[in-house]
Amino acid sequence: MIKKFIHQFASPKTFLLQVDKFYGLIFFTSLCIYIFSIIWGLLFTPEDFVQGNSFRIMYLHVPASFLSQSLYIAMAVSSATYLIWRVKLAAYFVIAIAPIGAMTTFIALVSGSIWGIPTWGTWWQWDARITSTLILFIMYLGLISLHNSFSNYEKADKLLSWLVIVGAVNIPIIKKSVDWWTTLHQSASITLTNKPSIDPVMLYPLIGTIIGFFGLIICLILISSKNQIFIREKNKSWVKDYV
């Protein structure tokens, strides 16, 4: 029953046709929100009295950090859907999300490093969150290279999904162990965990950038999924019609 339902509504064809309806709407709202908040954040918030202007990189760093993990969770859900109900569309999502997840994680790492230079005086610290973000980045790389190494897509999908799920089990473990490692760390003088509460003047544009960034990334994922459909189902007549 459930299977039939899912298959009907999660067919690549339905997806492709629906996406075009919503795509433009999502794209323009999020773009507007993002641009608005970033202009607000960059130009109209006061200088932080400790960090000076360097805090403004937060508007890139925080949304990226936030998304790097959310995207992994999205992949894990899609993978499970694929393995359990054999929904092809779910498999397309997984591989469509992977490079985007890697990209946002990379942005989080780089922007964090850049931010670290003025604030911590160093671009790298074996801090809990940083370490686990780094591990997450390695996981994304592993996922992408695994999928790239197969020419048989069905096989690649199946193996990728298994790996994503194993990795998902692993994420809380990584978090736990890494946290635990640093909390016992005598010299953990700087952590991201105990933040002074943020000034609302900065908070609202931050929330705005997070939402906007989120929407933009969703658009990216939609495009990338569409692309997957074209690659995989290029011989189907309806794809030819569509193009």
Add this chain to the structure above:
Amino acid sequence: MEILKVEFLKLRKKTRIWLGPILVFWLIMIAYPLTVELLQDKLQIGFFSVLWIAILISMMLATEDIFTEDYNDGSLEQTIIQESSFSTNIGLKVFIYWFLTGIPVSILSFIFSFGTTQNFGLSLSIFPLALISSYIFLNLFVLGNSLSLNKGSVLGAIVTMPIALPVLIVLGKSITALQFDINFEGFILLLLGSLSIIIVLVPIVVSYIIRAHLE
């Protein structure tokens, strides 16, 4: 238990599979004091870090070919079409590899620890840590290798490393616990707990993955 006999026969003939990793472990442990200009008592500062890395690397090398060869020459297909439980086979195979590499490496760990720290009690505690962690690493690399099967060990390594790093962190922690004599058993139990889950799950997941590969 046919599989035990078969695997032992193969490993007896292809000594590189298990002797190689042991030699590499040995090489790293010898290289460590040679490359640092430290007095004996300072040598132990980085020692355990090198030890865990050496165990990690040697287990990685031990599993490198664990399925590739059978996959390439067609033996895996033969195994699969026989009805007997494939995942049990995998579990046993990992055990044999551990028996031939993990145990010798753990004994060597004890010897090198004692040589470096001159502390018998500490070194004796290293032994179970090495035994358990080598078994965990083996399982993790087996998982990684099954995913990358004929695509080379490196893919396996990338896939496995994120899972292996937390284990390394725990190992590092337990050395501190040992040295300050706080809750060392807790760490052993934690590792044993993880191992017992891994030992059950990995063969099952791997058997699915290999079937998907052969498809």
Add this chain to the structure above:
Amino acid sequence: MEILKVEFLKLRKKTRIWLGPILVFWLIMIAYPLTVELLQDKLQIGFFSVLWIAILISMMLATEDIFTEDYNDGSLEQTIIQESSFSTNIGLKVFIYWFLTGIPVSILSFIFSFGTTQNFGLSLSIFPLALISSYIFLNLFVLGNSLSLNKGSVLGAIVTMPIALPVLIVLGKSITALQFDINFEGFILLLLGSLSIIIVLVPIVVSYIIRAHLE
């Protein structure tokens, strides 16, 4: 120069051959701070030892399959029956491998050194040391691998180890030399001298060994 093109093509497609060792190097260097409970400033005590070992291991992984694959699939025969000089080919092949693994690993060595020691001058001197030593290690492992080609034996490792250990010792010594600023150039020259001999001899010896294997 046909060989350069062909090898580059293969390596471009089989990224794991060169990306793998680089990643493993990276992971060892990441694993090091995770397994020790040290303050930032004490981290450097074992650091260089781990660095040299990581270079050794990554070069070992880089050469693992350098001839085996070509031997097994019959490409080596094809290479040999073409008249062009086989030993030059081998020399070029080693060079390409060094270009794709040795150089990146050396750059990473510099970065990790700087990250750990925060000493720019020292880290800059690490760079040539890493470049030269990685090339030496590559050549040594190529020699070892050619010996054990399809034999599934540890012959290669056993043969390579006695030659690799002295290099490690020299590397350890040169760090001390660097830190106390005594005669560092002497060590670089020593390593360069060894390298220039190895670069000439290894390809010739290896070409004979491989011919003997194919016979």
Add this chain to the structure above:
Amino acid sequence: MTDNSLITAKTISYKINENKLFHNLSFELGEGCALLIKGKNGSGKSTLLRIILGITVPTKGNIYKAASIQICYLGHKNALKSYLTMRDNIDLMQLKNHKELNYYLDLLSLKKHLDVTVSSLSFGQQKKLALLRVFLNTSKLLILDEPFVGLDDATHEQLTNFLSNELIMGKGLIFTSHIPCEIKADSLVLIN
């Protein structure tokens, strides 16, 4: 599905990356029957065999096997360990104690080479060693993917005779071959 049917395929189809390899195939194999699968290179013969074996899952359709049937399979790959001697490989295949082993080693003139590593054996000798699995099989059903490749005329004939004999004994046989052979078999032609 008749009573003595060993294997029944019902409307199986297989696609790779949306390319149809075959579509709605059905057949049935009874005891003592042989099925020769024909087709051009790349038409999907090996894939079909792997589907019958249960290694590959068909995109559509089902395979029904007789309860607890044992299958003896030899594919394009020999499933031999090239670094072991012939003797060790026989041991690995668990044929060491088979009472007819000696007879077949003689018949295939392999006995002289028992202590040669497989990688040094000639192409045909390797194939013959792999075929020992077939000659000494204890299964009801044989699935052979181009078993005649690389064999000299004498061995070709021995294998043909052996297989014909197995059919008389009531076993089932599914095989592919680009080389003509004298086994009485139905054929199934794959067209793509």
Add this chain to the structure above:
Amino acid sequence: MTDNSLITAKTISYKINENKLFHNLSFELGEGCALLIKGKNGSGKSTLLRIILGITVPTKGNIYKAASIQICYLGHKNALKSYLTMRDNIDLMQLKNHKELNYYLDLLSLKKHLDVTVSSLSFGQQKKLALLRVFLNTSKLLILDEPFVGLDDATHEQLTNFLSNELIMGKGLIFTSHIPCEIKADSLVLIN
């Protein structure tokens, strides 16, 4: 040794561990001539080819080759990279820019599979890919070890025609085959 001789073997013998494989073999191959080496499995055909190529050194005797002669060789092994696609393998074989490449890809119906990795190709498709080396060769002498293995009838015929044509063009051919084929060739039978 006549003037248009491509290759001449003089009393060559080969022993492995004191077992004679062949003894005092002599032959000569002229332009436009083909030599079919026959013999049972393990009689030393492949070894003889490798001796002619200069990979293996004979225990006794000598091989004389025409000055700076180019040889195109295909052995039992395909010399393909199984992890690369067909397209990349063609590139590696340095046939990418060959002007007849397209023609032969079509003829062998490989074109559809250019982006499939070799390990996923069927056995025969892999062989056909390896044979591109032969079809697009620029050498005076072809040495082929069982080139017909695994090919379907159509491809078999194409290869036969191609080789016959090469002979007419004055090239030399030395090959082995357990499968009968219609190439007009002298035969050399190895008995052991």
